[in-house]
Amino acid sequence: MRISVSLSLAVFACAALVFGPTAPAAAQPAAKPAAKPATKPAAKPAPITAATPPMGWNSWNFFAGKVTDKDIRAAADNLVATGMKDAGYVYVNIDDTWEGERDADGVLHTNAKFPDMKALADYVHSKGLKIGIYSGPGNKTCGGYAASLGHEEQDAKMYADWGIDYLKYDLCSFTGDVLEKQAPDDKAAQMRLMVAAYEKMGKALKSTGRPIVFSLCQYGWDAVWEWAPALGGNLWRTTGDITPRWDRIYAILSQQDGLAKYAGPGHWNDPDMLEVGNGRLSSQENWSHFAMWAMLAAPLLAGNDLPNMKPEVKTILTNKDVIAIDQDRLGKQGTRAYSDGEVEVWTRHLSGGALAIAVLDAGDSRYSTHPFHLNLAKLGLHGPQTGKDLWTGKPITLTNNQPLELASHNVLLVRIDTPK
Numbered sequence: 001m002r003i004s005v006s007l008s009l010a011v012f013a014c015a016a017l018v019f020g021p022t023a024p025a026a027a028q029p030a031a032k033p034a035a036k037p038a039t040k041p042a043a044k045p046a047p048i049t050a051a052t053p054p055m056g057w058n059s060w061n062f063f064a065g066k067v068t069d070k071d072i073r074a075a076a077d078n079l080v081a082t083g084m085k086d087a088g089y090v091y092v093n094i095d096d097t098w099e100g101e102r103d104a105d106g107v108l109h110t111n112a113k114f115p116d117m118k119a120l121a122d123y124v125h126s127k128g129l130k131i132g133i134y135s136g137p138g139n140k141t142c143g144g145y146a147a148s149l150g151h152e153e154q155d156a157k158m159y160a161d162w163g164i165d166y167l168k169y170d171l172c173s174f175t176g177d178v179l180e181k182q183a184p185d186d187k188a189a190q191m192r193l194m195v196a197a198y199e200k201m202g203k204a205l206k207s208t209g210r211p212i213v214f215s216l217c218q219y220g221w222d223a224v225w226e227w228a229p230a231l232g233g234n235l236w237r238t239t240g241d242i243t244p245r246w247d248r249i250y251a252i253l254s255q256q257d258g259l260a261k262y263a264g265p266g267h268w269n270d271p272d273m274l275e276v277g278n279g280r281l282s283s284q285e286n287w288s289h290f291a292m293w294a295m296l297a298a299p300l301l302a303g304n305d306l307p308n309m310k311p312e313v314k315t316i317l318t319n320k321d322v323i324a325i326d327q328d329r330l331g332k333q334g335t336r337a338y339s340d341g342e343v344e345v346w347t348r349h350l351s352g353g354a355l356a357i358a359v360l361d362a363g364d365s366r367y368s369t370h371p372f373h374l375n376l377a378k379l380g381l382h383g384p385q386t387g388k389d390l391w392t393g394k395p396i397t398l399t400n401n402q403p404l405e406l407a408s409h410n411v412l413l414v415r416i417d418t419p420k
């Protein structure tokens with residue numbers, strides 16, 4: 001691709017001032033200034049919900065079913081204390097297992113781990129952060145807790161009353177509770193039922209009048225990226241669950257091919273929450289996972305143990321240059337340009353004509369492709385390209401067929417502001 005600097009032509013519309021015939025001097029009192037036409041000032045467009053991929057922290061990947069009110073408060077405190085809030089992580093999302101029982105009026109209560117959800121939401125808000133919650137369209141959540149079937153409006157209103165800013169809505173028991181009961185062996189009818197269930201909650205959230213990010217979690221079935229935006233979905237899971245293992249992370253990355261065109265401001269592909277800092281991921285794997293999620297314009301929802309975060313994990317999660325790629329206002333998801341053996345080269349077009357290039361060694365041996373020769377021509381680039389290596393933070397020049405030494409599961413991520 002030859003990068004053509006797109007010159008935006010500023011067109012100045014010159015308003016022609018038309019004067020009427022001049023009145024004879026002194027024959028009449030000075031004309032009053034013409035009354036302004038009664039035009040209403042143009043209404044400000046409503047801000048887009050999730051104009052860039054949502055950033056924050058979610059309880060599931062580290063705490064799973066053990067999360068408590070105290071952990072959520074500690075997460076909020078630590079987002080502030082570690083500088084993650086300043087880096088853009090604003091949502092503190094409670095995943096499954098906060099739910100108690102419904103009372104005779106259908107009102108869902110919290111369980112003992114979350115004694116007062118409104119007070120918790122107020123606490124999170126007092127830190128300048130936002131709060132998210134979790135439910136699903138079936139009778140039960142994936143963890144077997146009460147979900148929203150038949151109580152969609154009631155639940156949405158309760159979330160809004162609590163001050164909730166984000167809802168993750170997880171399919172789970174809807175499959176058995178509704179799809180298999182109402183439309184056994186009829187895939188098309190099942191799909192219609194599922195879409196209707198998500199639409200119902202989308203409408204219920206909208207009618208609260210509160211901007212609530214709507215996150216669809218149904219594991220990327222039935223081309224969710226094609227229908228989720230129309231029903232108010234701001235993001236949708238594209239895969240099954242992530243785990244803190246490189247092979248799983250890489251498998252998810254591989255499944256994102258072809259989905260780039262569905263992402264954009266307000267509506268994002270979600271390859272699942274971050275595992276950075278979890279399990280036994282090496283530093284390189286943590287880095288590559290984070291870098292590639294930024295290339296994917298993925299929601300950046302950290303899922304680690306914030307109060308005990310290692311400095312190297314914090315350094316990765318707060319890398320401002322990588323976050324800037326993820327949050328780029330164009331919202332164009334990156335794509336795999338080509339691969340050679342186990343090395344993959346991805347590119348992402350950024351605002352202002354900039355380009356991010358990621359060279360990922362997905363292989364298991366130390367130097368799976370040794371050395372790897374970067375083919376700039378395959379990226380449509382001509383001649384040496386000067387940019388910034390986002391791991392070292394130093395300038396770097398990439399030349400055609402340049403040999404690159406890449407350790408296993410490592411990525412070279414480069415931002416080029418003026419590609420040629």
Ligand code: GLA
Pocket residue numbers: 060095096141142143170217240241
């Ligand atoms: C599903 C989701 C996970 C998590 C759990 C909670 O597995 O995919 O992200 O929300 O449910 O039970």
